[in-house]
Amino acid sequence: MAHYFKSVLTVLAARGLQAIIVSVIVGIVSFAMMQALPGDAAFRIAAGRYGYDMMDAAAAEAVRLELGLDAPWFVQLWGWLGQLAQFDLGNSLVYGTPVVDEIATQLGYSLLLAGGAVAASLMIALPVGIATGLNPNSLLDRICMGLSIFLRAVPAFALGVVLVLIFAVQLKLFPVAGFRGIENLILPSFTLGIGLAAVSNRVVRDAVVDAMNSDWQLFARTKGLSARLTLTRHVLRNAALPVVTYVGVQLAYLIEGVVIVETVFAWPGIGHALVHAIFGRDIAMVQGTALTLGLLYVALNLCVDLACRGIDPRERAL
Amino acid sequence: MNTSIQVKALSVFAGKECLLGPVSFQVAPGGTLVIMGETGAGKSLIAQAILGTLPAALRAEGDIYINGNRVDQLPQVERAKLWGRDIATLPQEPWRALDPLMRSFGQVQEAHRFVARRSPDEAHQATQSAFQTLSLTGAEQRLPGALSGGMAQRVAFAAATAAKAPILLADEPTKGLDAERHSKVIDLLAEVPQAGGTLLAITHEATVARRLGGVMLVLREGTLVEQGPTAKVLNAPTDSYTQSLLDADPQNWPVSAPASLGETVLTVKNLAVARGNRKLFQEFNLELREGEKLALTGPSGIGKTTLLDALAGLLKPQSGTVLRDPSLSRHGIQKLYQDPPAAFPDRISLSRTLKDVARLHRTDWNEVLHHLEQLGISPALLNRRPDEVSGGELQRISIARALTVKPKILLADEPTSRLDPITQRETLAMLAGIAAKTRISIVLVTHDQNIAQKWADRTISLVAAPASTE
Structure with missing residues (x-):
C-alpha cells in the first residue's frame, strides 16, 4: 500500500x-x-x-x-x-463582480456538460467498440469504420445544429437551448459525445482485437473459462488500459468542443462566458476563464493518471 | 479398446500446402505419448488440432476421438466445453499465457472457482495448497511480469490442472527451466498417467522423453519418421534423423576448445543487486577477459537476468562496482534476450529493423549480411515480420543484430532455451565461432549444467543471498 x-x-x-x-x-x-x-x-x-x-x-x-x-x-x-x-483573478471589467464568482457558477455547468459528453461517448464507444473488436473485419466492423470517419469529419457546431433540427425542432423530444433542467443536457452532451466516440470506438475496437489475439486470452479459454468469463475477467481489463489513456488524450478535443457547443446551445458554462468576454473585451474574464480551462485540462489528466494506476497493478507493483 | 485420444490419419494444411501428417496414434488412460522433433516440425500442430485451436488459416483433416467421441466435426462451442474439464493444456510460453494484470493467485483461483466449480472458500484453499505443492509460496501476490520463467510455468500448470482433467497436453513443458525444476515438472507430468490419466507431451529433449516413457512419435518437417515405444526408439533409433536429434543433447556434446584469453574487459567487485525490495545476491566478483566464454548458472528465480542487466549497465547496482575497460564504447556491451519475439518490433519487417541498427551505428550492410550468412540465415527471410520466422531463426537474427553494433561483450540470457537441441547446438557453436574469430567475450546465462560444462571456458554458479532481515 x-x-x-x-x-x-x-x-x-x-x-x-x-x-x-x-x-x-x-x-x-x-x-x-x-x-x-x-x-x-x-x-x-x-x-x-x-x-x-x-x-x-x-x-x-x-x-x-x-x-x-x-x-x-x-x-x-x-x-x-x-x-x-495571490490567487486573485480580479473583477469583471463589465459587470464589476469578482471573476472568481462568475467562474464558480459557470464551471459547474461546464463540468456537467463535459461529464455528460464523456458519459455519452462511452455509452456509444464501449458497446460499439467491443462488438466490432470481437468480430473484426465483419460487415458491422466496416460499417462502423465508415460511420466513424464520417462523424469525426463533421464539425461539432454542424452536428449540434443537425441534432437540434431533428430532436428538438422536428421531434420536439428535447429543448432547443439554454438550461432549465437535466433534459437540456442531452443534446449538447451527445453533440460532443458523438465526436469523441467517433474516434474512441475504434480505439476500443483495436484494444479488444489485441487482447483477443493474445496468448493469455487463449490460455484463459483452454484452462476452461467460458468466453464470457474470459471477456469480463481478463480481456476487458487489459483492453481498458489503452482506452483510458486515449480518453485522456481526447480531453483537449473536449475542452475545445465545450467552447463551441456551449455557444451553439446557449449553455451557461465557461466556454460560453469566454466567447462573450472576448466580444466585450472583458480582459479579466477572458484571462480568468482561459486559465480555468487550462487548469481543468491538467486536473482531468490527473484523473486519467490515477485511473490508469487503479487498473494497472504493474504501475504500483514493486 | 478404451482410448483417451485416438487420431486417424491427421493432416494439417495451410491452403494446399501440407504442414503435417498424416499421423495416426492412440493413447489409452494411464498411457503416455511423447512427440519429439525439431522446431517447426509441426509438433504443436498436433496438440492444436486435438484441442481445436488451430489458427484460422490452417485446416485439419482426419478423425480425432476424445474418450471415444469424435470431436473434429463438432462446432467450436462444443469443443471448447472439453477444455479444462476433459483436456488440460500446458502452454508453451507460460509468461505470455498469464494475464499480465492479474496476480498469480487469482489466475489459479479462478480456475478452481469457475472451471472446477468449487465454492469461493474451497477454491481459495485449493489454490493455497496448489501453491504449496508447487513450491510457489511467496509468489501468490506477484504479477506475471515479476515471476521467473520457471515460476510462471508452475503457475500455469496449477491453473491448467485445477479441474483435474484426465488428459493433459503439455507443449514443451520444461522449456527454460533449471535442472531441479526440470525434474520436478517431469515428476508432476509423470503423475498424470500413474493416476490413470493420459499424458501427451511435446518435447525436444531426449531426457524428458526417457523419463516419461510410454510411446513416442518422432516428427521431421511435418512427416512422421519413427513411431514406437519410447525406450526402444531412444535406445535403438532406426532413423538417422532420430539419431542426430539424440546427438544434439548437451550431454553428448564434445567439450569446446579453450579460448585464448586477452586483456580484462570488465571488472566487477562486490556487486549486490536487488529487484524492487528483494535482495537477490551479494558480493559477486568477476574479471572477464577478452575472448572468454563464461557461463552463469543457478536455479530459476535467483536473478540471473537481473545480474546481466547490472553488468550491461541497465540496472543500478545496490552496492559494488561494474568497471568497463576504458576502450569499450557506450555500445560495447550488448544483450541477447531469452524471448526473441519480445525483442523485435511486431509489425516491422526484419530487414528494416536490421537496416535501422546498421545505419545508426554506421555499419556496412554487407557486413550484416555476412554475419547472417555465417549464422545460416538466408537474406530472403529478412522480408518477413518477426512472427513469420521460427524462434530459432529469430534468435540468430538477434545475434546478427547485436553484432551489427560491434560489441566487445555479449551478454546472452538463455538465448537457446526456447530452441530445439539441433538448433541450440548450431546456434551456440556459431556463437562460440564468432567469439573466437572476433575476440568478443560472451557471458552465457544457462540453467543447463551440461551446456555450461561443454560450451564455456569457465562457469560461475550463483547461490541465493541469505534472506535479508529487513
Whole structure:
C-alpha cells in the first residue's frame, strides 16, 4: 500500500508542477492575445457597461482611466501576474463582480456538460467498440469504420445544429437551448459525445482485437473459462488500459468542443462566458476563464493518471 | 479398446500446402505419448488440432476421438466445453499465457472457482495448497511480469490442472527451466498417467522423453519418421534423423576448445543487486577477459537476468562496482534476450529493423549480411515480420543484430532455451565461432549444467543471498 501512495504522490507532484507552468503560460498568452485584438478596448467595455446608445467618448475615457488601460502593456502584464500569484483573478471589467464568482457558477455547468459528453461517448464507444473488436473485419466492423470517419469529419457546431433540427425542432423530444433542467443536457452532451466516440470506438475496437489475439486470452479459454468469463475477467481489463489513456488524450478535443457547443446551445458554462468576454473585451474574464480551462485540462489528466494506476497493478507493483 | 485420444490419419494444411501428417496414434488412460522433433516440425500442430485451436488459416483433416467421441466435426462451442474439464493444456510460453494484470493467485483461483466449480472458500484453499505443492509460496501476490520463467510455468500448470482433467497436453513443458525444476515438472507430468490419466507431451529433449516413457512419435518437417515405444526408439533409433536429434543433447556434446584469453574487459567487485525490495545476491566478483566464454548458472528465480542487466549497465547496482575497460564504447556491451519475439518490433519487417541498427551505428550492410550468412540465415527471410520466422531463426537474427553494433561483450540470457537441441547446438557453436574469430567475450546465462560444462571456458554458479532481515 505504501508503494501505491508513493506513486500517487509522484503523480500529484508532477501534475502540480504542470499546473503552475500552465498558469503562467496561459496567463501571458491570454494577456498578449487581448492586447493584440484590434479596436479600442475601453470603448467596447464602456459599451458593455452602459449599452451602445448610452455611451460616448467621455465615458470611454473614464473607463480607460479607471481601469488603467492607458498604462504601458508591461505594467498591465505585471499587475495581472502579480494578482495571479495571490490567487486573485480580479473583477469583471463589465459587470464589476469578482471573476472568481462568475467562474464558480459557470464551471459547474461546464463540468456537467463535459461529464455528460464523456458519459455519452462511452455509452456509444464501449458497446460499439467491443462488438466490432470481437468480430473484426465483419460487415458491422466496416460499417462502423465508415460511420466513424464520417462523424469525426463533421464539425461539432454542424452536428449540434443537425441534432437540434431533428430532436428538438422536428421531434420536439428535447429543448432547443439554454438550461432549465437535466433534459437540456442531452443534446449538447451527445453533440460532443458523438465526436469523441467517433474516434474512441475504434480505439476500443483495436484494444479488444489485441487482447483477443493474445496468448493469455487463449490460455484463459483452454484452462476452461467460458468466453464470457474470459471477456469480463481478463480481456476487458487489459483492453481498458489503452482506452483510458486515449480518453485522456481526447480531453483537449473536449475542452475545445465545450467552447463551441456551449455557444451553439446557449449553455451557461465557461466556454460560453469566454466567447462573450472576448466580444466585450472583458480582459479579466477572458484571462480568468482561459486559465480555468487550462487548469481543468491538467486536473482531468490527473484523473486519467490515477485511473490508469487503479487498473494497472504493474504501475504500483514493486 | 478404451482410448483417451485416438487420431486417424491427421493432416494439417495451410491452403494446399501440407504442414503435417498424416499421423495416426492412440493413447489409452494411464498411457503416455511423447512427440519429439525439431522446431517447426509441426509438433504443436498436433496438440492444436486435438484441442481445436488451430489458427484460422490452417485446416485439419482426419478423425480425432476424445474418450471415444469424435470431436473434429463438432462446432467450436462444443469443443471448447472439453477444455479444462476433459483436456488440460500446458502452454508453451507460460509468461505470455498469464494475464499480465492479474496476480498469480487469482489466475489459479479462478480456475478452481469457475472451471472446477468449487465454492469461493474451497477454491481459495485449493489454490493455497496448489501453491504449496508447487513450491510457489511467496509468489501468490506477484504479477506475471515479476515471476521467473520457471515460476510462471508452475503457475500455469496449477491453473491448467485445477479441474483435474484426465488428459493433459503439455507443449514443451520444461522449456527454460533449471535442472531441479526440470525434474520436478517431469515428476508432476509423470503423475498424470500413474493416476490413470493420459499424458501427451511435446518435447525436444531426449531426457524428458526417457523419463516419461510410454510411446513416442518422432516428427521431421511435418512427416512422421519413427513411431514406437519410447525406450526402444531412444535406445535403438532406426532413423538417422532420430539419431542426430539424440546427438544434439548437451550431454553428448564434445567439450569446446579453450579460448585464448586477452586483456580484462570488465571488472566487477562486490556487486549486490536487488529487484524492487528483494535482495537477490551479494558480493559477486568477476574479471572477464577478452575472448572468454563464461557461463552463469543457478536455479530459476535467483536473478540471473537481473545480474546481466547490472553488468550491461541497465540496472543500478545496490552496492559494488561494474568497471568497463576504458576502450569499450557506450555500445560495447550488448544483450541477447531469452524471448526473441519480445525483442523485435511486431509489425516491422526484419530487414528494416536490421537496416535501422546498421545505419545508426554506421555499419556496412554487407557486413550484416555476412554475419547472417555465417549464422545460416538466408537474406530472403529478412522480408518477413518477426512472427513469420521460427524462434530459432529469430534468435540468430538477434545475434546478427547485436553484432551489427560491434560489441566487445555479449551478454546472452538463455538465448537457446526456447530452441530445439539441433538448433541450440548450431546456434551456440556459431556463437562460440564468432567469439573466437572476433575476440568478443560472451557471458552465457544457462540453467543447463551440461551446456555450461561443454560450451564455456569457465562457469560461475550463483547461490541465493541469505534472506535479508529487513
